Amino acid sequence: MEKPRVGLKDVARLAGVSVKTVSNVVNGYVHVTPATRSRVEAAIKELNYRPNLSARNLRQGRTGIIALAVPELDIPYFAELARFVVTAAEKRGLTVLIDQTGASREREQLVAEGFRAHLIDGLIFSPLALTPEDLAARMDDTPMVLLGERVYDGPADHVVVDNVAAAKEATLHLAATGRRRIAAIGAQDDVAAETSRLRLAGYFEALAEAGLPADDRLVQHVETYHRADGARAMARLLDSGQAPDAVFCFNDLLALGALRTLLERGHAVPGEVALAGFDDIEDGRYATPTLTTISPDKQAIARQAIDLLAARMTKGSQAEAREIRVAYQLVIRESTDG
Amino acid sequence: MEKPRVGLKDVARLAGVSVKTVSNVVNGYVHVTPATRSRVEAAIKELNYRPNLSARNLRQGRTGIIALAVPELDIPYFAELARFVVTAAEKRGLTVLIDQTGASREREQLVAEGFRAHLIDGLIFSPLALTPEDLAARMDDTPMVLLGERVYDGPADHVVVDNVAAAKEATLHLAATGRRRIAAIGAQDDVAAETSRLRLAGYFEALAEAGLPADDRLVQHVETYHRADGARAMARLLDSGQAPDAVFCFNDLLALGALRTLLERGHAVPGEVALAGFDDIEDGRYATPTLTTISPDKQAIARQAIDLLAARMTKGSQAEAREIRVAYQLVIRESTDG
DNA sequence: ATCGTTGTATTCAACGTTGTAAACACAATT
C-alpha cells in the first residue's frame, strides 16, 4: 500500500476536464455548468480527493493556522482559555496550533522570534517570562496579540484584565469580612513577572485603603503558580508564627494548594483563615469550601483576541496597536463567606 | 509595511550563489566551503530569512505536523495527556496540532474521515463517541493511533490501559476496606461509550469476586464526565434512600463532583462514604480528602502513541495493527484510607 | 451577417522548496 497521492490532475483526467475546472468546483466558483460540476464531484468522490493544503497555502501565502502560545496546557486556566480560543477561531475558519512554552524565557523568545513563521498566519501569545525588550527586539512580522499583562508600550495588540484593580478588589473583600492580617501568596522575584507585580501592587493598594499595615512577612514568594507552590507557601506562613487570618492567592491553583495545607493541618476555612484566588477555574467551584476568586471573562478574552488578530491579519500591521480591557468579576464563595 | 517575503532566491542573490547552495546551507549539507557557508549565513541573517514550510512540505510530501484529537482540552486528564504528547512529539521534531472534538460523534467522524488530510502526517485520536463501524468506514490513509479504549478489531494501532482490570482493582480495594454497598458513577447509555462499558464491567466483576450483590440502583448514569455530573449523580444516590458506603467513579472529575456533594451535605469522607476515581489528575492529589484513584501512566501512553505513530509514518500502513497495553497503578489516598 | 456580451472552460505561470543529474574546479595519479 503506497501512497497513490490524488491531485487535481487525477480528478481532472477522470472527469475529462481541465485541472482548473476541478479547482473551480472545489472552490465553489459560480460559473460552472451543473453538468460539469456533478461530473467533477463524482470524480472527486470516487478518488476520495482532498485538496493539498500545503500547495494551496504556498500559492495563497496563507495557511489558515494560528498559534496559541501558552505556558502550560495542564494549568487549568490556560486549558479553559485554549478551549475558548479554539472555538472562537473555528468560527472564523481558523485552525489553532497550540505551543507550550513551559514558561521558559528561551522558548518564549523563540515563539516571539517567529520560529513557526510561514506556518502560521497569526499568533496569540500569553508570555510569562518575556521582557519588554525581548518583545521590542522581535523581528518577525507575523500578526500577534498578547494576552494577560500589559507589557509596557509594546508595539503589539493586547487583551488584558485590570490586574491591579482586580487584586485590589479581592483583597478589599477580605478586609471587608473583618480580616486584619491578610497574607499574599504569589510574589515573584523575576523582573519579567508582570502578573505577579501587578497583583502585588493591587494587594498593597487595598491594604493601604483598608488602613491595614503592610507586613513583608505576610508576602510569600513562589517559583511557579502550581498547587504545590501554594501548599508550600501556606506551610511557611503557618510555620512562621505569624499566621494570617486571610490569604489572597495570585491564582486559583496557589489557593487550592494553600487550602490543602490549611485543611490538612486542621485550620478551618474560612472560620480561621479566609482564602481568595484568581482565575475562576472549575476546580475552585467544586472545592470544599468553594473558592472565592476573581473571574476574568475568559470567553471575552478569547473572542477579543481572535478579533484583534483577524483585523491585523487583513488590515496589515500598519494600524496602531490596540489594548482591549476585558471585564472581570469578584465571585464570592464559601472560602471567604462560610 | 507590506510583506517583503524573503525566499531562498533573495538570499542567493545577496550572497552571490545559487538557490540550491543556500538550500544546502540551510539543510546542513556537508559539502559546502566554509567561506560560502558563512557568506550565505550572513545573508540569511541580514534578510532574516525563514524557510517557507508550506513550500518545503509541498516538496517533501510531509508536514511534520501531527494532530492530537481529544474531546475537550479543559478536562484535566486530556490536558495532562496533551502536554506529554506535545513533549514527546517535540523530541521527534514533530509539531502537534490539537483538535477538540467536543465528544460529538459528528466531529469525531470528521476527524477520522481525515478533514485535515494533507495538513498532518499522522493522527493520535482519543475517540469517545465513535463506533467501530465509523472507524472501519474510514477512507483516509493518514497513519493513526487510537488512545483509550479498545475498539473491536479496529485496523488501527491502539494504546490502551486495561480498563476492566483497573476498574476491578479499584472496586476490590473499596471492598477490602470493608465497604458493602459500593456504588458506581459513570455508566452511560450510549452504545459507543466504550470507556463506560469496560469500567462498568470491571466494577461488576469485582462485586462478584467480593461476594457482594450487584444492585442496579447503585449504578448511576451520567451524560458526560464532568464534575457537575458527578455532583448530581451523588445527590441522586443520597436522595434515593439507598445511600452507599463507597463510590467508584469512572473518572476523577466525577469523583470530585461527588466529593463536593458529600461534603456539602455533611457526609464524612471516607468515614461515612469512601470514594475512588480514575485518571489521577492533579486536582485529586490536592483535594481534601486526597483522592484514591487509578493512575494510568500518561507519559507512557504519550510516548507509546508517538512511537507507534512514527513507526507507521515511516514503515507505511502495511504493518499489522498493534495494540500496546500501558501500565496503571492503584494509588490509595485519604478518600478510602482516612 | 456582424458585433458585442455573457457564461463557461482552458492555458500558463508562479508560489518556495529540494532531489537529480550534470558541470565545474582542482588535486592526485598514471
Place this chain on the structure above:
DNA sequence: AATTGTGTTTACAACGTTGAATACAACGAT
C-alpha cells in the same frame, strides 16, 4: 599531458494549487 577522482556548485524540474489572461461558444442586439 591525460586520466581519474574528490569536493563543490549549479541548472532544471517537479511538488499541487490558483490568479490572470485568454479562448470558445451561444446568445441577443444591432
